[in-house]
Amino acid sequence: MKIHLLPNRSRAGHVTFGGYWSRGEAPADAAFALADASGLPIDVQSAPAAYWSDGSIKWSTHTADAFRIGDEAELSVLPAGAPVPSIGRAVTVEETEDHTGYIVHNGVLSLIVPKPGGASKPAIAMNVMRGDVPAADRIYPVFDLERRDASAEGTCETRSVTHYEGVIDAVTVEQSGPVQVVFRFDGRHIPNPRIIADHTATGPDDPVDMPEPSMPFVIRLAVCAGEKDLKLTHTFAYDGKESRDFLKGMGIRVDLPLTGHAHEHHVHFQTDNGTFHEAAEMFFGNHWDQSPAVLRRQLDGDLPDAELTENLRKAEADLPIWNRYALVQDASSHFRIVKQTKPGCCELTCDRGSRAPGAMAVTGTSGGVMIGMRDFWRKYPGELEVAGLGTAAAQATAWFHAPAADAYDFRHYDTRTYTYTCYEGFDYMLSTAYGVAVTSEATIRLLDAMPKGGQVADFAAQVDRPAVAVGAPEYYHAKRAFGEWSLPAAPDDPSVKPSERWLENELAKAFDYYKAEVEHRDWYGLFDYGDVMHTYDPARHVWRYDVGGFAWQNTELIPTYWLWTYFLRTGREDVYTLAEAMTRHTSEVDIYHFGPLQGLGTRHNVRHWGCSCKEPRIAMAGHHRFLYYLSGDARVGDVMNEVLPVDLTIKRRGKGGDGASFPVDGDLMPTRSGPDWSSFVSNWLTAYERTLDPKYREWIERGVNDIAAAPFRLISGPSFMYDVKTKDLKYMGEDRGTPNQHLQLCQGGIQIWAEVADELDLPVLREMLVEEGSFYTLSAEEKLRRCGDEELAHRPFGWPSLITEILGLAATDTNDEKLGRFTWDVLFDTVLRGGDGGYNPTAYTRDGGGRTEYDIPWNSTNCTSRWALGVIDNLEYIRQWLPDEVPTEVTGGDFFH
Known part of the structure; x- marks a missing residue:
């Protein structure tokens, strides 16, 4: 490969x-x-x-x-018995002599990873050495919680901020060399009784007593052979009460032993206008030896303490020492750098700008560290801070949520739902953030000297856009990785039809539009970056960010599959970047990792966790396995394990399907073949291929056989009775009233079942897909002739634009040219009737003037993701029936936006 x-x-x-x-x-x-x-x-x-x-x-x-x-x-x-090439420089792990921790060596650095209870203070690393030079005393998580207590009238709040300390409950060596060692730390935060800030408005003086949340975390530490980098992946999970527990600060801290005097301690911040650089004590002021030339030598690291003049030594005793510096990215387009001499004194603003790359260096005479945070401005508010810079014991902190910013508010936007007007599911409130998570990445690099030139900039770029290694689209396509999808035609192939060229161009424009919208609409922030919005509002020229179920997408109609499949066929780095960000977001923020909703995700809403509908399809492994298999991301592997017992979660809740209340009879509960059971299958397939545990295959086969035994097989869907204990599906009879036959398929059912049929060699499942695809668009009379069931024949099989992949699959397997051409009519119709010939943004100016902006008024993400996947898959299935030219008039079916 x-x-x-x-x-x-x-x-x-x-x-x-x-x-x-x-x-x-x-x-x-x-x-x-x-x-x-x-x-x-x-x-x-x-x-x-x-x-x-x-x-x-x-x-x-x-x-x-x-x-x-x-x-x-x-x-x-390698052939069996062939020697494995030797590793030149290895990273090793061994237990300490007293068995209280692990010693890691990689050729250029060493450190100790303490076991729980193996250190006087909790840490993920201690005694970090660069050769024989101490580089860091301790690395550990930090957390600040803001508590708000409302007055009886609900108009005023008492606010207090409490510092929490990280406690490590378990340490696991997940990988043990020779190229890389990875430790996993599972822990929680416990409150320090000391309240570190108090902002009291009118209201009660004393906080109301309530149990303290633990705010669990998972941290991974990776060390590679011959590298001076410590790579950290930090996952924070919320187990607080939204009405009073607000996220104030969250990060990783490094205790640094800085050698030399205060004037030899330096801080560098990388900004969008070069590198900001100062020392804790600077030789520039109202003194004849404090000249710009002297300061330049100091900042160049060319003024050793031994060369200070007598006058400079006198001045040294009478200069302010700036012990604390912080770079705060408080919005996606604004940062500030501040400094402070000591607590209780004001902060001075040093610099401002738009987007800081997110890298800081802190050094003394024998070196120090650089700390970089990935997606720093994209996942604002972030902060890089050093305290004690002028001392021998500094603390450098990478804050994934900046304490200097407003605390994050997990509350819903209202105290009720709006089901009639805002597409919000059910009347009962179930907006809860309890169990959601967010993952951040940082790198600590050990330095043997103060960085110079573009060293901090290069480090920031490496952390923010790390290397990605992949195969070629042709390789993945030939081996049918992740199922069936098409490759683009060669640009210089004269046999390619104009209609196909047009479709490829529209696919590119659709992606480029969403890539631009992320920037245009500022879809950034710690809990937002990676998601896109659901439906556009042409009247206001905004996405419906404030309208119930029309705001954040939350994997609705699988945009994850669209982006990843589009990457597989194009190999474009910008597509990978957007797909990676979407997976990181949807696998953390949109789903529940523990608690009573574990394994479920939240349907689209104004808040990512806001909708009353909690469903397995939002969280299923199928969304996440692309990134897991392409990059080996261990955190995504955790998530796919966490969603496995989702059927048990639904059973415990006494809920079924779309979150509605259903009676549960023993171990039986109503379950749709899709997208409920299909989501179970997505989880089971992933677990089976990761472990080869036969029970997961048995569960899948059992359900496939149960559906095959139903009178009309998959066409009978979507409702079955599901036995949580045996994993059987029991036929419930036909329901003429269901309008949601398309939901059985459009939430990933087609992709999941087609891949399962191939991987597990279940031809009956492929046959049922073909059968349903062939049946879907028939007239009621023809349906009745084929099935002989009045209820089934007259059930609405709506919105074929959402399920064109199954139409194309059926057409190719049955050689049905009429169905194939109809499928292309639907796909062209979807885009051509939407606007002026496809994904062509139109210009507008807001009322009152302003700059010219662009939008696609007819667009929705549901439409785009389903259309794009339909085109990508059907260029593989039914390319032969593609019309030569782009149709000028099409009547192929519905128009869904």
Whole structure:
């Protein structure tokens, strides 16, 4: 398998990537080799990630030096018995002599990872050494909670901020070299009795007593051979009460031993206008030896303490020491840098700007650290802070939520729902953030000297846009990775029809529009970045950000599948970046990781957790497995485990389907074949291929056989009775009143079932898909003739534009040209009737003047994601029936926006 680095990404550091193999190509115990373009071996650490049912490896995960991979490298399966290439410089892990922790060495640094209770103060790393030079005393999580207590009238609030300390409950060595070591830390925060801030308005003086939340966390620490970087992935989960528990600060802190005097302690912040650089004590003021030339030497690191003049030594005792510096990104387009001498004194504003890359360096005479945060301004409010800069014991903190910003408010936008007007599901309120999470990434690099030149800028770029290694679209397509989808035609192929060129152009324009909308609409923020909005409001020229179920998308109609499939076929880095951000968001913020709703996700709403509908389809593994297998992301692996017991969650709640209350009879509960049972199947398939535990395959096969035994098989859907204990589906009879036949398919059912049929060799499932696709668009008379059931024949099979993949699949498997041409009519109709010939933004100016902006008034994300997937899949299924030219008049079906 040939791999390459994506452009516009870093080419430095180590990168973890996925390898994909045909059935039987890589035995379960296979070893792998990696070689650069000239055939020289590259050190690589490999592990299986998923298996075929015959036990051979389907996906493998590999870690290697990105610089060595370069433009192209070859990943291969070694023949049985072949020697594995030796690792040049290894990273090792061993227990301490007293068994209280682990010692890590990687050739250039060492550190101790304490076990729970193995250190006097909780930490994820201690005694970090750069060779034999101390680099960091301790690295640990920090957290600040703001508590608000409302007055009896609800008009005033008492606010207090409490500092929480991180407690490590479990340490797991997830990987143990030789290229990379990864530790996982599971923990929680406990309150420090000391209240560190108090902002009291009129209202009660004493907070109301209530149990303290623990705000659990999962942190991963990765150390690679020969690198001076410590890579951190930090997941925060919310278990508070929205009415009073507000997120004030959250991050990772490093205790630094700084050598030298205060004037030799430096701080650097990378900004969008170069590097901001000062020292804790600067030789510039009202003194003849404090000249710009002297200050320039000091900032260049060319003024050692031994060379200070007598006058400078006198001045040194009478200069302010700026002990604290902070860069605060309080909006996606604004940051400020402040400094302070000591608590109780004012902050001075040093600088302002738009977007800081998110990197800071703190150094003394023997070095220090750089700290970088990924997506710093995109996931605002973030903060980089150093305290005690003028002392021998500084504290550098990467705040994923800045304490200097307003506390994050998890409350809903109202105290009721609006089902009649705002598409909000049900009348009861179930807007709860209890159990949602958010994941952030940071890197700590050990320095042996003060950084110079563009060193901080280069580091910031590497952290913000780390290397990504992937295979070519042609490779994934040939091996049918993630199912069936098409490749774009070659640009210089004269046989390609004008209509296909037009479709490819529209696919590109649709993606480019959403990429631009992220920036245009400022879809940024710690809990928002990665998601897009659901429906556009042409009257206000905004997305319906404030209208119930029309605001955030929350995976509705699988835009995740659209973006990832579009990446697989194009290999575009910007597509990967948007898809990666969407997966990171939807796998954390939109779903519940613990508690009474574990494994469920929240349907689209103004708040990501706002809708009363809690469904398995939002959280299912299918959304997330693309990133997991392509990048080896361990946190996504956690999430796919967390959603596995979602059917048990639904059973405990006594809810079924769309969140409505249903009677539960023992272990039986009403469940739609799609998108409920199909979501279970997505979870089970992923668990099966990751573990080969036969129960997951048995559960899938049991349900497939139950549906196949129903009078009209999949066409009978969507309602069945589901046995939580046995995983059986029981036929419930036909329901003429259901308007939601399309929901059985449009939420991923087609993709899930088609892949399952192929991977688990279940031809009956493919047959049922073809049967339903062939049946879907028939007239009521023809349906009645085929099925002989009045109820089924007259049930509304609406919105074929949402399920064109199953129409194309049925057309190709039955060689039904009429159905194939009808499918293309629907796809052209969807876009051509929407506006002026497709995804062409139109200009507008807001009332009262202003700059010219652009929108697509007819667009919705439901429409775009379903249309784009339909085109991508049907160019594989029914390309032969594509009309030569773009139709001028089409009557192929519904128009859904």
